Amino acid sequence: MDYEDRKENSKKVKLGITIGDYNGVGPEIILKVFSDKRMMDLFIPIIYGSGRVLSWYKKHLNIDVFSHHQYHEGSYVNEKKVNVISCWKDPQQVDPGKKTTEAGKCAIQALEKAKEDLKTGFIDGIVTCPISKETVQDKNFTFPGHTEFFQDAFSKEKKALMLMVSEQMRVGVLSGHIPLEEVKSKITRDSLIQSLKILTNSIKGDFRVEKPKIAVLGLNPHAGDNGLLGKEENEIIKPTIAELYKKGNLVFGPYSADGFFGAGLWKKFDAVLAMYHDQGIIPFKTICFNSGVNYTAGLSIVRTSPDHGTAFDIAGKNIADETSLREAIYLALDVIKARKGAPENKMRVVKEDPRLLEKLP
Amino acid sequence: MDYEDRKENSKKVKLGITIGDYNGVGPEIILKVFSDKRMMDLFIPIIYGSGRVLSWYKKHLNIDVFSHHQYHEGSYVNEKKVNVISCWKDPQQVDPGKKTTEAGKCAIQALEKAKEDLKTGFIDGIVTCPISKETVQDKNFTFPGHTEFFQDAFSKEKKALMLMVSEQMRVGVLSGHIPLEEVKSKITRDSLIQSLKILTNSIKGDFRVEKPKIAVLGLNPHAGDNGLLGKEENEIIKPTIAELYKKGNLVFGPYSADGFFGAGLWKKFDAVLAMYHDQGIIPFKTICFNSGVNYTAGLSIVRTSPDHGTAFDIAGKNIADETSLREAIYLALDVIKARKGAPENKMRVVKEDPRLLEKLP
Numbered sequence A, B: 001m002d003y004e005d006r007k008e009n010s011k012k013v014k015l016g017i018t019i020g021d022y023n024g025v026g027p028e029i030i031l032k033v034f035s036d037k038r039m040m041d042l043f044i045p046i047i048y049g050s051g052r053v054l055s056w057y058k059k060h061l062n063i064d065v066f067s068h069h070q071y072h073e074g075s076y077v078n079e080k081k082v083n084v085i086s087c088w089k090d091p092q093q094v095d096p097g098k099k100t101t102e103a104g105k106c107a108i109q110a111l112e113k114a115k116e117d118l119k120t121g122f123i124d125g126i127v128t129c130p131i132s133k134e135t136v137q138d139k140n141f142t143f144p145g146h147t148e149f150f151q152d153a154f155s156k157e158k159k160a161l162m163l164m165v166s167e168q169m170r171v172g173v174l175s176g177h178i179p180l181e182e183v184k185s186k187i188t189r190d191s192l193i194q195s196l197k198i199l200t201n202s203i204k205g206d207f208r209v210e211k212p213k214i215a216v217l218g219l220n221p222h223a224g225d226n227g228l229l230g231k232e233e234n235e236i237i238k239p240t241i242a243e244l245y246k247k248g249n250l251v252f253g254p255y256s257a258d259g260f261f262g263a264g265l266w267k268k269f270d271a272v273l274a275m276y277h278d279q280g281i282i283p284f285k286t287i288c289f290n291s292g293v294n295y296t297a298g299l300s301i302v303r304t305s306p307d308h309g310t311a312f313d314i315a316g317k318n319i320a321d322e323t324s325l326r327e328a329i330y331l332a333l334d335v336i337k338a339r340k341g342a343p344e345n346k347m348r349v350v351k352e353d354p355r356l357l358e359k360l361p
Helices: A001-010 A024-033 A051-061 A101-120 A146-154 A180-186 A189-204 A232-246 A255-261 A277-288 A324-341 A354-359 B003-009 B026-034 B037-041 B049-060 B101-120 B146-154 B180-186 B187-206 B232-244 B257-262 B277-288 B321-341 B354-359
Strands: A012-019 A044-049 A067-071 A082-084 A125-128 A161-166 A170-175 A211-216 A250-255 A271-276 A293-297 A303-306 B014-018 B044-049 B069-071 B085-086 B124-126 B161-165 B170-175 B212-216 B250-256 B271-276 B293-297 B303-306
Touching: A012 A101, A012 A324, A024 A044, A024 A051, A044 A101, A051 A082, A067 A303, A067 B003, A101 A125, A101 A146, A101 A211, A125 A324, A125 B354, A146 A293, A146 A303, A161 A189, A161 A277, A170 A189, A170 A277, A170 B293, A180 A271, A180 B180, A189 A211, A189 A232, A189 A271, A189 A293, A189 A324, A211 A255, A232 A250, A250 A255, A255 A277, A255 B277, A277 B257, A277 B277, A293 A324, A303 A324, B014 B101, B014 B321, B026 B037, B026 B044, B026 B049, B026 B321, B044 B049, B044 B101, B101 B124, B101 B146, B124 B321, B146 B293, B146 B303, B161 B187, B161 B277, B170 B180, B170 B187, B170 B277, B180 B271, B187 B232, B187 B293, B212 B257, B232 B250, B250 B257, B257 B277, B257 B303, B271 B277, B293 B321, B303 B321
Parallel strands: A012 A044, A012 A125, A044 A082, A067 A082, A125 A303, A170 A271, A211 A250, A211 A271, B014 B044, B014 B124, B044 B085, B069 B085, B124 B303, B170 B271, B212 B250, B212 B271
Antiparallel strands: A161 A170, A161 A293, A293 A303, B161 B170, B161 B293, B293 B303
């Protein structure tokens, strides 16, 4: 979708944006995104965080931006301005780059408020700016990250899928933020079926691809090399793919991950399912650097986020790049509309290597 | 090095090339490489395989190429022709694309003969065309692949390092062709020190970089996120890097693998050490597709190979691409000369992203 289509399609959508860790780059990239006034024509933004913090950064970074509208429960939403809901009462000391438990607590309060407003339908979707896994670890927040937080609240089966999305590529990861040694135990027939179901349904419903073609990667080097380098492909992955294929799903694989990305085979599919984090995220970031968005597939609500972290090392220095947040907002708007029946949100057409054409399943 | 330098530098070098599995693409890519007659000016090729097999493919593929010189023990080496040593006696039935134990046995016989000739110094180095891990498994050959075969013969400590090399990038993998679940057990202080020693010495001696800058990747997602996603970084990798750095080695990390490749940080280093196969080979192939060479670092002799397999699915169809074999030959020649004291074999200068400059260690 281009800007004009998006503008036409997104009228009146209220999209929440959580500020994330206020000592990270979240406030800065929010300010930068809305320094382009045309964003206001696309949707009504509701920022979950603190007007004081945003004002502090405006002054500190000297960014010429919007004057926001402070929204309170029961007051009106200003459709022409950036609405800010202050989610904590005490004024906080902003200290860019510093990891503090206060900033962690405030980030959680913003998330909790956004969750509430998603439940009531006050907002149509949510974009989350980065939090720090280190500062948000306390007894009231036991989730490793946003994905699990929203999964707990908005998935009946408590199962969502981390899906990286760009205009070239969509990659889901079966096992997400866990140590490498735990990956093997996550590869089961059930988890594969569940992940592929979430992925397929999301590509159909959220991206409006009628018959999605999905590639599944192997777990081991060379997809196990027919059992010589690992047995999971022969014992679990192949039979599960065959089972789903028989039922009419266009699921293919398991592919050897290095060759799959190296030879550009990914261009032939609507989405890829990787078995673990680095297997999917390394090639995604290598190919789509800066334009990637983290989408949580399988939720009843729409949630996206930029594909980077708090970036404490560059916070407050006015060098953070807001591209990924802008893409995350665009994707959230597109999915909200897709769920209401908008036509297919096509991936950018990629020039194809003719040598690959005959290799396809 | 360009063609002219290589020609000047490589005079009289005798380079062996094993034919690999003759039902794979090995014979075809050899014929295609030498259909460019200028290759003969660079070195004296000694093919380990079978004159009959090469002749069969010449006819079958109708490639207009060299007439080879059949070399026998005690006969002369023809410096102006492709010399072929027939390594098995019985004529074999060539059957492109078919996995046979006969082809596996012949591939081993060629390797054994080449090993012998490397030991006597008859050849200066070896380039190996792909074998099939499935067809070479018998009681006389218990190695998972070429790397382990040569490691056993030409490394005192029985330890070599798989190093992927292109003009942009060099990536070593600490643990090679093993199931993913076994990776964790390979990450120890000793294995890290040994791998980094082999890597550093190879970049110094084989690529003539005086003070190589080496990046080490973490094992877990986000390099363990300070212990939240795995402990190996804090307990093993970080202290080992610190220990080596203190001793004057320019070793940095551990880096989060997705961000490292996504943000182009790899451009800042002379080599990268990945913890396991897919972590290193996925981004290597994604970035360097078709120009990559598999180099075995840490051997007393020089061994390279193209970075693809037997490709049974396209064997005999005249569509195999010989680029990687040609690059493997070039790299072998460059390393042979480097070990004799030739100047630095520089990586291609990569246009650098100015945003990265300040991020570096």
